Amino acid sequence: MFNFNKKTIFKYWGGKKSKQSLRVAGNRVVRQAFTTLTIDGCEIKAPVGEILAVTLFVNGKLTLKYSSRIKEPRGFFCLMGSCQECLVIVDGIILPACQVFVQEGTIVKTGINK
Amino acid sequence: MTKIFTNDIKKVDLVVLGAGPAGVAAANVASKEGAEVVIIDENSSAGGQIYRAPPNEFKPQNSFKSDEFREGEKQRNILKNSNVKALFKHRVWSVSSDLVVSTVGPNGLSSWHARSLIIANGALERIIPFPGWTIPGVIGLAASTILLKSQYVLPGQSTVVAGCGPLLIAVANGIIKSGGKVSAIIDLNSKSDWIKAFPRLLSRPDQLFKGMSWFANIMKAGIKLYGGHAVTNTKQVDNVLRISIAPINSAGSILDSKNQKIVEGDCLAIGHGLFPSTEITRLLKAKHIYDPLKGGWVPLIDDDFRSSIPGVYIAGDATGISGAFSAVQKGRIAGMAAVRDLNVMSSQKYKAKIKSELIILKKNENFGKAAVRLMKFRPELIQTITSETIVCRCEDVFRSEIDEAIESGARDLNQLKAWTRCGMGPCQGRTCSEAIEAILASKVGSRELAGQWTGRTPLRPVPIEQIIGKYTYEDIPIPENAPL
Numbered sequence: 001m002f003n004f005n006k007k008t009i010f011k012y013w014g015g016k017k018s019k020q021s022l023r024v025a026g027n028r029v030v031r032q033a034f035t036t037l038t039i040d041g042c043e044i045k046a047p048v049g050e051i052l053a054v055t056l057f058v059n060g061k062l063t064l065k066y067s068s069r070i071k072e073p074r075g076f077f078c079l080m081g082s083c084q085e086c087l088v089i090v091d092g093i094i095l096p097a098c099q100v101f102v103q104e105g106t107i108v109k110t111g112i113n114k
Numbered sequence: 115m116t117k118i119f120t121n122d123i124k125k126v127d128l129v130v131l132g133a134g135p136a137g138v139a140a141a142n143v144a145s146k147e148g149a150e151v152v153i154i155d156e157n158s159s160a161g162g163q164i165y166r167a168p169p170n171e172f173k174p175q176n177s178f179k180s181d182e183f184r185e186g187e188k189q190r191n192i193l194k195n196s197n198v199k200a201l202f203k204h205r206v207w208s209v210s211s212d213l214v215v216s217t218v219g220p221n222g223l224s225s226w227h228a229r230s231l232i233i234a235n236g237a238l239e240r241i242i243p244f245p246g247w248t249i250p251g252v253i254g255l256a257a258s259t260i261l262l263k264s265q266y267v268l269p270g271q272s273t274v275v276a277g278c279g280p281l282l283i284a285v286a287n288g289i290i291k292s293g294g295k296v297s298a299i300i301d302l303n304s305k306s307d308w309i310k311a312f313p314r315l316l317s318r319p320d321q322l323f324k325g326m327s328w329f330a331n332i333m334k335a336g337i338k339l340y341g342g343h344a345v346t347n348t349k350q351v352d353n354v355l356r357i358s359i360a361p362i363n364s365a366g367s368i369l370d371s372k373n374q375k376i377v378e379g380d381c382l383a384i385g386h387g388l389f390p391s392t393e394i395t396r397l398l399k400a401k402h403i404y405d406p407l408k409g410g411w412v413p414l415i416d417d418d419f420r421s422s423i424p425g426v427y428i429a430g431d432a433t434g435i436s437g438a439f440s441a442v443q444k445g446r447i448a449g450m451a452a453v454r455d456l457n458v459m460s461s462q463k464y465k466a467k468i469k470s471e472l473i474i475l476k477k478n479e480n481f482g483k484a485a486v487r488l489m490k491f492r493p494e495l496i497q498t499i500t501s502e503t504i505v506c507r508c509e510d511v512f513r514s515e516i517d518e519a520i521e522s523g524a525r526d527l528n529q530l531k532a533w534t535r536c537g538m539g540p541c542q543g544r545t546c547s548e549a550i551e552a553i554l555a556s557k558v559g560s561r562e563l564a565g566q567w568t569g570r571t572p573l574r575p576v577p578i579e580q581i582i583g584k585y586t587y588e589d590i591p592i593p594e595n596a597p598l
Contacts, residue, residue, distance in 0.1 A: 020271065022267050022268045022269075022270070022271070023266065023267050024266040024267065024268065024292045024293060024294075025293070027175060027178075028174065028175055028178040028266055028292070029168065029172050029173065029174045029175060029178070029266040030172070030173040030175065031171065031172055032171050032172070032173060033171055047169075047171065047172070048169075048171045049169025049170060049171035049172060050169060050265060051169075051260075051264075051265060054261065054265045054267050057267070058267055062250035062251050063250045064250070067248070067504075067507065067508075067510050068508065068509060068510060068539070069509060069510035070504075070510045072248060072510075073249075073250055074248060074250060074507070075250025075251065075253075076250075076253065076257065077252075077253055077254060077257065077507075077545070078238075078239065078253075078254050078256065078257055078545070079253070079254070079256070079257035079260045079261065080163055080256065080257070080260065081156050081205070081574065082238060082541060082544045082545065083507070083541050083544065083545045084508065084539070084540040084541045084575065085507060085541075085545075087540075092579070093577045093579045093580070094577055095577065099156065099205075101158070101169060
């Protein structure tokens with residue numbers, strides 16, 4: 001389903017071999033359109049409309065930002081716009097990744113507070 | 115250009131905050147009676163978190179459509195076919211005491227001056243911290259339901275599901291049904307807790323049957339279930355979470371800290387129950403009471419769901435956790451009370467209509483209350499918050515710092531916030547309030563004495579770029595030079 005090149009997979013799984021996708025197979029749901037967005041300089045294919053935090057998650061990006069004081073890694077936690085732990089930079093604006101949806105050409109940067 | 119610097123305030127009869135089951139019911143009933151209604155929600159469509167819709171671009175296949183999906187579609191259609199003006203993808207960042215609701219949406223800022231306001235902002239998930247709860251890969255049970263229901267994504271290759279209440283079983287069952295693997299279930303409730311809840315759950319046999327079939331699926335899959343256990347620690351070793359668990363008593367106290375077991379997975383989905391969201395009612399300085407059987411702090415309401423603030427009504431789980439079914443009746447009653455008080459509906463008609471609603475509400479509430487008992491707060495569970503555990507995630511405040519501040523004389527929640535910065539971050543204390551209130555209450559004697567944080571704006575962070583919008587130099591007004 002995904003046209004990742006080997007290098008991308010390698011990078012996103014932290015050097016480990018790619019595992020089975022966490023996206024549930026197409027007999028339950030049809031993801032009608034896929035598009036390409038840029039995540040930290042890598043082009044990623046993702047279903048249009050998917051929550052950005054989820055796209056990052058299924059591509060192995062668990063760490064989205066670092067905490068404010070002790071700079072420890074943080075990822076999405078509540079997924080409903082409450083906890084603010086999934087803040088990323090979307091087209092230059094800091095937004096919770098759980099409130100952003102996959103659109104063509106979006107440029108995402110993770111690692112706030114690094 | 116004028117759009118950028120001026121901010122028109124539109125007047126409207128009724129503003130409903132939150133388009134979950136309660137909000138949709140309230141907005142619809144009020145609009146049917148002839149009131150001009152605006153409903154505002156952060157999500158892209160109605161349904162709240164319980165009936166959260168998949169993205170428009172996703173087509174769920176018929177045979178896999180759940181009851182919840184169908185109910186959500188029903189509510190979305192009700193709203194679509196009504197005269198209610200629905201503002202989705204709008205974040206409410208302020209509600210003022212004269213009932214001006216300020217939002218930021220895809221087209222920038224907008225404000226609504228409401229004659230009446232219905233707050234139906236639902237519930238938040240309580241997660242009592244433990245060492246390792248901030249590791250990416252540890253997520254809420256509610257977050258897991260969103261992954262499964264609306265995104266069709268598994269929370270992990272192998273997930274440990276922990277906590278309590280109906281969500282625990284729902285998430286475990288959801289993972290199995292989606293073809294994923296649950297490596298263990300860690301339930302705060304023991305077998306006897308479930309048996310005690312049974313008679314009340316019989317008020318909705320259909321739902322009880324559904325829950326039991328989920329439970330049967332879990333048993334059939336041969337998943338190890340640890341009843342009466344709590345997660346005490348989580349460590350990450352090469353992408354694997356090593357999760358320590360220990361038996362607890364009914365108050366949440368760890369019984370045998372030496373006898374810990376370890377379970378493993380790449381995801382830990384954990385939640386210790388739901389509590390009503392009070393951020394807006396606190397901001398409006400409404401009166402609140404603490405009621406553990408309603409999930410925690412709740413705004414004080416009368417029989418018609420009026421809060422202590424004139425013109426402000428509360429509906430759904432925000433009045434006390436009792437679930438999605440009763441939320442509909444709560445919404446309808448609040449909606450009718452609001453239009454009656456606006457003199458859009460006659461008192462006679464109101465009285466006649468309300469009777470049947472109250473009967474259904476009672477039945478559904480009984481079911482909801484049994485579920486609340488299964489996710490009631492266990493005060494001694496704060497033992498899992500060791501002194502090196504971060505309690506406030508936004509500001510990285512450790513338990514030791516909280517204890518130190520209390521030791522030095524911080525006697526209420528706001529003082530604790532001023533001294534340690536806990537609850538001062540971008541989440542406005544939504545994530546840590548339950549834990550910090552409980553820690554303070556254990557020292558000062560009660561939750562009432564510990565108090566609540568003062569509500570503050572912005573309710574949600576607002577990026578400056580969204581406030582100013584897109585403009586160029588030509589858009590900036592330059593006043594004419596004064597004559598020399």
